[in-house]
Amino acid sequence: MTEPSVQLQDIVKRHGQTVAVDHLSLSIGQQEFFSILGPSGSGKTTILRLVAGLDRPDHGEIVILGRSMTDRPPNQRPVNMVFQHYALFPHMTVAQNVAFGLLMRGEPRRVIDRQVASILDLVRLTGKEDRYPSQLSGGEQQRVALARALVNRPAVLLLDEPLGALDQQLRHVMQAELQQIQRQVRCSFILVTHHQEEALMLSDRVAVLHRGQLQQLGTPEELYESPKSLFVAQFIGLSNTLSGRIAIMDDSTCTIENGHRPPIRAPRPAALSFHAPVTFVVRPERLRLLPYSTDASHNGAINRVIGTIAKAIYNGNEMLYHVEWGEGMTWIVRTPLLERSPRFTVGDHVLIHWHWEEGLVFPS
Amino acid sequence: MGRPVAHRTPWSFIWLSVGMVLFLYAPVGLLIVFSFNASPMSVAWQGFSWHWYDRLLSDRAMWEAAQNSLAVATVSSVLAVAMGIGAALVLERRPAHARGMEWVHNLLLLPLMIPEVLLGVALLLFFVIIEMPLGLITVMIGHVVFNLPLAIVVLRARLRKIDPFLDEAARDLGATPWQTFRWITIPLLRPAILSAGLMAFTVSLDDFIVTFFTAGPGATTLPLRVFSMIKTGITPEVNALSALLVTCSMAFIGLSLFVQHREARPLPSQVERT
Numbered sequence: 001m002t003e004p005s006v007q008l009q010d011i012v013k014r015h016g017q018t019v020a021v022d023h024l025s026l027s028i029g030q031q032e033f034f035s036i037l038g039p040s041g042s043g044k045t046t047i048l049r050l051v052a053g054l055d056r057p058d059h060g061e062i063v064i065l066g067r068s069m070t071d072r073p074p075n076q077r078p079v080n081m082v083f084q085h086y087a088l089f090p091h092m093t094v095a096q097n098v099a100f101g102l103l104m105r106g107e108p109r110r111v112i113d114r115q116v117a118s119i120l121d122l123v124r125l126t127g128k129e130d131r132y133p134s135q136l137s138g139g140e141q142q143r144v145a146l147a148r149a150l151v152n153r154p155a156v157l158l159l160d161e162p163l164g165a166l167d168q169q170l171r172h173v174m175q176a177e178l179q180q181i182q183r184q185v186r187c188s189f190i191l192v193t194h195h196q197e198e199a200l201m202l203s204d205r206v207a208v209l210h211r212g213q214l215q216q217l218g219t220p221e222e223l224y225e226s227p228k229s230l231f232v233a234q235f236i237g238l239s240n241t242l243s244g245r246i247a248i249m250d251d252s253t254c255t256i257e258n259g260h261r262p263p264i265r266a267p268r269p270a271a272l273s274f275h276a277p278v279t280f281v282v283r284p285e286r287l288r289l290l291p292y293s294t295d296a297s298h299n300g301a302i303n304r305v306i307g308t309i310a311k312a313i314y315n316g317n318e319m320l321y322h323v324e325w326g327e328g329m330t331w332i333v334r335t336p337l338l339e340r341s342p343r344f345t346v347g348d349h350v351l352i353h354w355h356w357e358e359g360l361v362f363p364s
Numbered sequence: 365m366g367r368p369v370a371h372r373t374p375w376s377f378i379w380l381s382v383g384m385v386l387f388l389y390a391p392v393g394l395l396i397v398f399s400f401n402a403s404p405m406s407v408a409w410q411g412f413s414w415h416w417y418d419r420l421l422s423d424r425a426m427w428e429a430a431q432n433s434l435a436v437a438t439v440s441s442v443l444a445v446a447m448g449i450g451a452a453l454v455l456e457r458r459p460a461h462a463r464g465m466e467w468v469h470n471l472l473l474l475p476l477m478i479p480e481v482l483l484g485v486a487l488l489l490f491f492v493i494i495e496m497p498l499g500l501i502t503v504m505i506g507h508v509v510f511n512l513p514l515a516i517v518v519l520r521a522r523l524r525k526i527d528p529f530l531d532e533a534a535r536d537l538g539a540t541p542w543q544t545f546r547w548i549t550i551p552l553l554r555p556a557i558l559s560a561g562l563m564a565f566t567v568s569l570d571d572f573i574v575t576f577f578t579a580g581p582g583a584t585t586l587p588l589r590v591f592s593m594i595k596t597g598i599t600p601e602v603n604a605l606s607a608l609l610v611t612c613s614m615a616f617i618g619l620s621l622f623v624q625h626r627e628a629r630p631l632p633s634q635v636e637r638t
Contacts, residue, residue, distance in 0.1 A: 052536050053535075053536075054532050054535070054536065073535070074532070074535040074536050075535050075536075075537075075538045075539055075540055079536075080536055080537065081533070081536045083529050083532070083533055085527075085529065087527060087529035087530050087532070087533035088533075089530060089533070089534075089548060090530075090552070091551045091552055100534070100537050100539075100547075101537035101538050104534075104537060104538040104539045104540075104543055105538050148537065149536075149537075152537065152538065
C-alpha cells in the first residue's frame with residue numbers, strides 16, 4: 001500500500017465535559033473514498049474539523065501525506081472542506097468564490113482564470129460564473145462549494161454532510177456526480193454522513209462511529225454482511241431482532257431461547273458462555289415466507305416460526321411484509337417480486353424460515 | 365380601481381400622523397423659515413433675504429468653528445468605528461468558553477445610558493487630573509467615548525447576521541487571519557461600517573454638552589459657536605447656522621438609512637427567480 005493520505009493517531013477531542021472523539025485512530029489511503037458514518041452527535045463532524053485544522057485535538061497526532069499537521073493552522077494544510085451549508089461567500093460571484101483559494105495562494109491571474117474555468121467545467125457550472133450564490137439553486141450551490149475546494153488540488157477533500165440539504169432526487173444525482181468527480185480528480189475524499197445508504201453506495205471503506213468511538217471499519221459489504229456489534233448491525237440496514245439466552249451450544253451453532261417462543265438456531269458467537277443474555281439479529285432479505293399449510297420436510301439447519309401478516313407494502317421492486325409472531329413481535333420480511341413467488345395479504349398465516357447461518361448473535 | 369375599500373387608511377389615522385410630524389418638525393421648519401427673514405429681529409417677518417447666510421459665510425470665526433467641527437466629527441467617528449469593529453468581533457466571535465463577555469458588552473454600552481452632563485464633567489475631571497491640556501484632541505477623545513457604544517451596537521447587529529462558517533471557509537481555503545478579515549469580514553461588514561460611521565459623524569457634529577466640557581480655547585465647534593451667539597440674543601444669523609447644521613445632519617442620517625436599507629434589499633435577479 002502506498003503512503004496514506006491522512007493518518008489520525010489516537011485522537012482525543014473534548015467539548016467541555018463531553019468527549020467528542022475518543023482515542024480514534026484511522027488511516028485513509030490516497031484516492032480512497034472514505035466515509036465516516038454515525039448518528040448525529042457521534043463526533044464525525046469534529047473529526048473533519050480536526051483534519052481541516054479548524055479545531056485542535058486534545059491528544060494525538062494528525063499526519064497528512066507523511067507530515068505531522070497537528071499544529072498547523074488551516075491555511076497551511078493541503079486539505080479543503082465542503083461545508084455542510086456550503087458557506088459560500090455571499091458577496092462574491094461564482095467565479096470569485098472558486099478563485100479565492102488560488103488568489104490567497106498568490107497564483108498569477110492567467111493560471112487562476114484557466115483553472116477556475118476548467119473546474120467549473122468539471123462541475124458543469126460553465127455559464128454561471130457571474131452569478132451570486134443567492135441566485136443559484138441548492139444543487140448549484142453545492143457544486144460551487146465542491147469546485148471552490150477542488151480547484152486547490154487538495155490531497156484530501158473533506159465533505160461534511162454535503163448532500164444533507166438536497167431533496168431525495170437531487171441527492172441521487174449528486175451522489176453519482178460525486179463518485180464520478182472523485183474518479184477524475186484522484187484525491188482522497190472523506191465524507192461525513194448520517195445517511196447509511198449514501199455511505200454504503202459511495203465509499204471504498206466506511207468507519208462507523210458512535211459516541212466518538214470507532215465501532216467498525218470496513219468495506220460496505222463487510223459492514224453489512226458481518227457487523228461486529230449490535231450497534232453496527234442495527235445502524236446499517238434494516239434488521240430484525242430477538243433477545244434471549246443461549247440454551248444449547250455445539251462447536252459452530254447455538255440455540256437461543258426466549259420465553260415461550262420457539263428456540264432459534266444461530267451461529268455460535270465467540271467468547272460467550274452458556275446462558276449468557278444475547279440479541280439475535282437477522283436481515284429482512286434473508287428471511288423466506290411460505291404459506292402455513294405447506295409442510296416442508298423437517299431440517300435442523302432451517303429455523304421456522306409461524307406468524308401472521310400484519311402489513312404488506314408494495315414498493316415496485318419488492319414486497320415488504322410485517323409479520324407478527326410469538327406474542328407481539330413484528331419482523332420485517334423482504335421478498336423480491338419474482339413471477340413464481342407467492343404473494344400474501346394481511347391476515348394470512350405464514351411460515352418464516354431461514355438457514356441458521358443467516359443469523360447473527362451479539363451479547364446484550 | 366381594483367383596490368378594496370378596507371385597505372384604505374382611515375382619515376383619523378392620517379390626521380394623527382400629520383399632527384405628529386408637525387409637532388416634531390414645526391419648530392425646525394420655523395427656524396429655517398426665519399433664517400431667510402430680512403429683519404434683524406427674529407420674531408417679525410419682513411421679507412425674504414439671503415443676507416444672514418452671506419454674513420455667516422463671510423465670518424472667519426464661523427469657518428474656523430466649521431473646520432473644528434468637521435475635524436472632530438471625522439476623527440472621532442473613524443476612531444469609534446475602527447475600535448467598534450474590534451470590540452464587535454471579540455463580542456460576537458468569542459470562543460465558546462469565554463464567559464462574562466455579556467458584562468463587557470454592557471460596560472461598553474454604558475456611556476449611552478450615562479447622562480451626558482455627567483460624562484462631560486467626568487471627562488473634564490479626568491483630563492485635568494492627567495494634566496492634559498484641553499483642546500481639539502480632548503474633544504475628539506470625548507466624542508469617541510459616546511460614539512464607540514453607538515458603533516458597537518450597529519456593527520454587532522450586522523456581524524450577528526454573518527455566517528461564522530464563512531471565516532472558517534476562508535481559512536480552510538488558505539487565507540491567513542488577516543486575509544480573512546480583509547476579504548471576508550470587512551466587505552460583509554461594509555454597510556454597517558458606513559452607517560455606523562455616518563451616524564457617529566452626525567452625533568459628533570451636533571454634540572454640545574461633552575464638547576462644552578472638554579473644549580479648550582481655540583477648539584470652538586459649531587454648536588459651541590451657536591451657544592455663544594445666543595448669549596447676545598437670537599439673531600437670524602444663528603437661525604441660518606442652525607438651519608445649515610440641521611440640513612447636514614438630516615442628509616447624513618438619510619444617507620445612513622439609505623445604505624442600511626439598500627443592503628437589506630434582495631438582489632434584483634433574486635426576485636425574478638422563482
